[in-house]
Amino acid sequence: MAKSIDVTDLDIYYGDFKAVEGVTMTIKAKSVTAFIGPSGCGKSTFLRSLNRMHEVIPGARVEGKVMVDGQSLYDPSIDPVEVRRRIGMVFQRPNPFPTMSIYDNVLAGNRLNARRLGRAEADAIVEKSLRGANLWNEVKDRLGKPGMGLSGGQQQRLCIARAIAVEPEVLLMDEPCSALDPISTAAIEDLIHELKSSYTIVIVTHNMQQAARVSDDTGFFNLKAAGQPGHLVEFNPTKTMFTNPENESTEAYISGRFG
Amino acid sequence: MTTADVTMQTHSLPLHRLRLPQYAVPMVMGTAVVVAALLGLLLGWGWVPMAIVAILLTDVALPLWSRLVEGRRAAVDRLVTALIWTALVCALAPLAWLLIKTLASGIPAINGHFLTHNMVQQLDPVTFKTMPGSGVVHALLGTLLVTLGATIISVPVGLMTSVYLVEYGRGRPIARVITLLVDVMTGIPSIVAGLFALALFSVFFGVGTRMGVMGSIALSLLMIPTVVRSAEEMMRLVPGDLREASYALGVPKWRTILKVVLPTSIGGIITGVMLAISRVIGETAPLLVAVGSIDVTNTNLFSGRMQTLPVFIMTEYQTSTPAGYRLAWGGALLLIAIVMVLNLAARIIGKIFAPKTGH
Numbered sequence: 001m002a003k004s005i006d007v008t009d010l011d012i013y014y015g016d017f018k019a020v021e022g023v024t025m026t027i028k029a030k031s032v033t034a035f036i037g038p039s040g041c042g043k044s045t046f047l048r049s050l051n052r053m054h055e056v057i058p059g060a061r062v063e064g065k066v067m068v069d070g071q072s073l074y075d076p077s078i079d080p081v082e083v084r085r086r087i088g089m090v091f092q093r094p095n096p097f098p099t100m101s102i103y104d105n106v107l108a109g110n111r112l113n114a115r116r117l118g119r120a121e122a123d124a125i126v127e128k129s130l131r132g133a134n135l136w137n138e139v140k141d142r143l144g145k146p147g148m149g150l151s152g153g154q155q156q157r158l159c160i161a162r163a164i165a166v167e168p169e170v171l172l173m174d175e176p177c178s179a180l181d182p183i184s185t186a187a188i189e190d191l192i193h194e195l196k197s198s199y200t201i202v203i204v205t206h207n208m209q210q211a212a213r214v215s216d217d218t219g220f221f222n223l224k225a226a227g228q229p230g231h232l233v234e235f236n237p238t239k240t241m242f243t244n245p246e247n248e249s250t251e252a253y254i255s256g257r258f259g
Numbered sequence: 260m261t262t263a264d265v266t267m268q269t270h271s272l273p274l275h276r277l278r279l280p281q282y283a284v285p286m287v288m289g290t291a292v293v294v295a296a297l298l299g300l301l302l303g304w305g306w307v308p309m310a311i312v313a314i315l316l317t318d319v320a321l322p323l324w325s326r327l328v329e330g331r332r333a334a335v336d337r338l339v340t341a342l343i344w345t346a347l348v349c350a351l352a353p354l355a356w357l358l359i360k361t362l363a364s365g366i367p368a369i370n371g372h373f374l375t376h377n378m379v380q381q382l383d384p385v386t387f388k389t390m391p392g393s394g395v396v397h398a399l400l401g402t403l404l405v406t407l408g409a410t411i412i413s414v415p416v417g418l419m420t421s422v423y424l425v426e427y428g429r430g431r432p433i434a435r436v437i438t439l440l441v442d443v444m445t446g447i448p449s450i451v452a453g454l455f456a457l458a459l460f461s462v463f464f465g466v467g468t469r470m471g472v473m474g475s476i477a478l479s480l481l482m483i484p485t486v487v488r489s490a491e492e493m494m495r496l497v498p499g500d501l502r503e504a505s506y507a508l509g510v511p512k513w514r515t516i517l518k519v520v521l522p523t524s525i526g527g528i529i530t531g532v533m534l535a536i537s538r539v540i541g542e543t544a545p546l547l548v549a550v551g552s553i554d555v556t557n558t559n560l561f562s563g564r565m566q567t568l569p570v571f572i573m574t575e576y577q578t579s580t581p582a583g584y585r586l587a588w589g590g591a592l593l594l595i596a597i598v599m600v601l602n603l604a605a606r607i608i609g610k611i612f613a614p615k616t617g618h
Contacts, residue, residue, distance in 0.1 A: 056506055058429060085509025095500040099522040109508035112518045159504070166508055 002200040003069045003086075003169045004029040005050060010064035011229075012042065012049050014057065019045050021229035023064075025219060032192060032201045034211035034238065037221030037253070042230030043204045044092075044174050046221070050202065051087035051172055052080040068170070085113075088168035092175040094155035096147035096162070103143040105158055106130060109166035125165055133161035134191050153184025160191065164199070171195065173203040177210065189214050208254055212242050220250045277328050284321065291316035314345055358595070365592025368585045374399075378554035378566075393582065395590055397556035398571035401471065402597070405550065405567055406540050408475030408560055409482055414532055416479070417486030424487070425494040426516055444484040452480040453545025460549075469551040471560035474567065477545035482535045489531025493524040526609040533605030537598045543569035568594045 005027040012020040020042035027033045035043040048054040049062050052073060066073040073083055096105045106126045110117055117125070126143065130136040135157040139150070147158055156176060163171060173192075177185040192201055192214045205211050211218050219235040234247045245251045280286075295313035298304070304312075318341045326334035376394025383390055420437065428434025456477040460468045497520050505515040521528070551564035552574050568590050575587040 051507065053503065053507060056503060081509055081511045083509075084507055089503075089507035091500065091503065091507075093500060095498070095504045097501060097504070097519060097523075099519075108505070109510070112505060112508065112510040112514055114514070162504075162508065 002029040002198060004200065005170065005202075006065075006067040007050075008065040008067070010046070010049065010062065010066060012045050012054060013061050013063070014045075015059040018229040020049075020221075021231045023232045025232060025235045027200065027202055028217065029200050030196060030198070031216040032196050032203060032214050033217045033219065034215035035202070035204045035219045035221060036206070036208060036211050037230070037233075038223065039206075040230070041221040041223050043221050045230075047172050047174055047202060047204050048089075051089055051170070052078075052083050053089060055080065085109075085166060086168055087170040087172060088163035088166065090156070090160050090163050090171065090173045090176050092178055094152060094159050094179065096150075096155050096158050098146070098148050100147060101144050102139050102147050102150070102158060105147040106161050106165050108162055129161040129165040130158075132164050132191075132195070133157045134187055134194075135161055151184075153180045153187065156180060156184065156188065157191070160188070164195070168199070170200040170202065173201065175204050175206060178206060185210070208242075212238060218242075220245075220247070220253060222249060222253070276330070276333075278333075279325055279328055283324070287321045287324065288313075288317050291320060314348065317341060318345055361588065361592050361595055364585075364588035368589025369592060373586075373589055377556045391582070392554065393586060395568070395571060395586070395593060397554070398566040398568045398590060399593065400556060400558055401550070401565040402540060402568040402594075404558060404560055405471050405474040405478065405546065405565065406536060408472055409478035409539060410532070410536055412475060412479035413482035413486050413535065417483045417532075417535075418490055418528070420483070420487045421490035421494060422516055424491050426512070426520070441484045441487050444480065445488070447480060449477075449481055449542050450544035450548060452477040453548035455480065456545065456549040469549070469564045470562065471550055471557070471565040474546045474550035474565070475560065477549045478539040478542060481539050481542065481545070485535035485538060486532055489534065490524075490528045493527035493531065494520055496527070497523045522612075526611075526613040529612065530605045530609045533601050533608075537601050540598060540601075541569055541594060543573055546570050547573070568597075 007023055007025050007027070010020065010023040011018060023046060035047065037043050045054065050066060050073075054060050054062060062074055064074075068083075068087070071078065097108055100108060103126055104111065106129050107117070107122055110122075110125065127136060127140075130139065135154060138154060139145075139158075147155065150158060156179070160171075160176070177188055180188065189210065192203065195201060203211075203214065215238045217235065218238045218241040220233045220241070221230050222233045223230050234241065234245060234250045236246065240246075241250065242254060245254065291313045294316060295309045298312060299306070299309040318338070321341055322334045322338035325337040329337075373394055375396055376392050377397035378392040378394060380392060381390045382388075420441070424434050424437060428437065453474075456473040459476070460470065460473050464470075501519055501523060502515055505519045506512070510518070546567045547570050550567060550570070552570050553564040553566050557563055557565045572587045572590040572594070575583040575590065577583070
C-alpha cells in the first residue's frame with residue numbers, strides 16, 4: 001500500500017523565479033516526515049511538487065526527479081490526475097465544499113470522479129473515513145447537514161476524512177493545524193499517529209514541538225538570503241535533528257536562535 | 260444656565276455636546292410640507308412643485324438649525340444625509356410614477372378576453388357582426404418563445420465563454436481579446452442586432468424572410484455579453500482553495516469546473532441570466548426589424564412573422580385610438596409583470612442554490 005518517495009536534485013520554479021533548489025531526500029513509507037523552516041523557504045512549494053499540485057499555478061514548473069514506486073512523477077507519460085488520486089493532500093485552511101453536506105464532502109473524491117457507489121458501500125466509506133479522521137462521533141447524527149456548519153477543527157478533520165476516503169498511498173499535509181486551537185491540534189496529531197500505520201505522511205509545520213511530537217524524520221529548509229531559492233539544509237531522523245543536529249543553522253533555528 | 264451647560268462643567272472630559280432633539284427630523288420635514296402646501300395653495304401650484312419645494316426646504320432648514328445648535332461637523336453630516344435621501348427620492352420617484360401609471364392604465368384593459376384572444380377579427384356566429392380581436396395572447400406567446408429561444412442560444416455560449424475566461428484563458432492574449440469584444444458587444448445598439456439577424460437570414464433564405472428565431476438571434480447578441488460578464492464575476496468569486504481541494508482528490512479539471520465551480524456559483528449565475536432576460540424581453544427595435552408584427556397567433560419560431568409584446572404595444576399605440584391605447588397599456592402592464600416575476604424567480608432560485616452555511 002503505502003509508498004516511499006525518492007526525490008533527487010529537485011529544482012522548483014515559478015516562471016523565472018527559482019523557489020527551491022537542489023532537494024534530495026527519501027521519504028520512507030508508513031512513517032511521518034515533517035518539514036520545518038522559516039516562512040518563504042519553499043516547504044509548501046516542495047510539498048506541492050510531490051503530487052503535482054505545484055503546476056496548478058500558471059508558470060510553475062519543476063526540474064529534477066521525484067520517484068514514487070519506481071515511476072518518475074514528472075515523466076511526460078504520467079497523468080497528473082492519477083498522481084493526485086494516489087497522493088492526497090490536506091491544506092492549511094480547511095476547505096470543505098460549500099455546496100455539499102458532510103456526507104457528500106467525504107464522498108467527494110469518489111462522487112466527483114463519477115465512481116458508482118451502492119448505498120451500503122457509500123455508507124461504509126463515509127463511516128470508515130470519518131472514524132479514521134476521528135470525527136464520526138461528533139457528526140454521525142447530522143451527516144446531511146452542510147460541511148460549512150462545522151467548527152474550524154471539525155472542518156479540517158472533515159477534509160482529512162475526504163482525503164483518506166479515496167484511499168491514497170501518501171497523504172501530504174500543508175500546515176494542517178495552523179488555523180486550529182490546541183485541542184483540535186491534539187486531535188489531529190493523534191490522528192496522524194493512527195494514520196501512520198497505513199499511509200505515508202508528509203507534513204509541513206511551523207510548530208517545532210509538533211514536528212518533534214509526530215514525525216519520524218524531519219527536513220529543515222532555509223534560505224541563504226532573501227530573494228535566493230530555498231534549499232534543504234538537513235534531513236535526518238527527528239530524534240537526531242532535535243538532540244544532535246548536524247548543521248549549525250538547524251540547531252540555531254530549533255533552539256530559537258534563528259539566523 | 261441650561262442643564263446641558265451644568266453637565267459640561269461637572270465633567271472634566273467634555274464628552275457631551277448639544278444635540279438636536281430626536282423629533283427634529285420629522286418636525287422639520289412636517290413644517291416644510293406645511294409651508295410648501297400653504298405656498299402652493301396661495302400661488303396655485305400643482306402638487307409636484309409643492310413636493311419639490313418641501314424637499315428643498317428640508318435640505319436647507321435642517322442643516323441650518325443643526326449648524327446653530329450642534330456645530331459644523333454635525334451640520335455637514337445632516338446636509339449630506341439630507342442630500343442622499345433627496346437623491347434616493349429623485350431616483351425612486353420616476354419608478355413609482357411609472358408603476359402607478361401603468362397599473363392605473365393597464366388594469367382596466369386586463370380581462371379574460373384580453374388574455375385569451377389574439378387580434379384577429381372574428382365573426383359573431385349569432386349576430387353576424389365582426390368583433391375586433393383585442394387580445395394579447397399571440398404577443399405574449401411570441402415574447403415568451405422568442406426570449407426562450409434567445410436564452411437557449413445565449414446561456415451555453417455565454418457560460419462557456421466565461422468558463423474559458425476564468426479557468427483556461429487567464430492572462431492569455433486571446434482572453435484579453437475576448438474580454439474586449441464582449442465589452443464592445445455590450446454597447447451594440449439593439450437595432451443593429453436586429454439588422455444583423457436580418458442580413459444573416461437574408462443570405463440563406465432570401466430577402467424579406469421573417470422568423471421568430473431571427474428575433475431570438477438578435478436578442479441573444481444583446482444577452483450574451485451580460486451573461487458572460489455576470490457568470491465571469493460569479494466564477495471568479497469561487498475560492499481557489501476549492502479548486503485545489505478538488506484537484507488534490509484526483510478530480511480532472513473539467514469535472515472540477517462542472518461539479519465544484521459551477522455548483523458553487525450557480526446561484527449568482529442564474530440571477531445574472533435572469534437579469535439578462537429582463538434586459539432583452541422589452542427590446543422593441545430588433546424584434547420589429549427581424550420578426551415583424553402580425554395579428555394571428557404563430558407559435559412556430561421557424562416560420563413566418565410573430566407578434567411580441569413590445570411590438571404589440573408599439574403597433575397598438577400607433578393606432579391612436581382609445582381602444583388601441585387601452586390595449587397598449589394592458590400589454591405594458593403584462594410585460595412589467597413578466598419581468599417582475601422573472602426577477603422574483605431569480606431571487607428565489609438563487610437562494611435555493613446558494614451554498615449553505617449550516618448556521
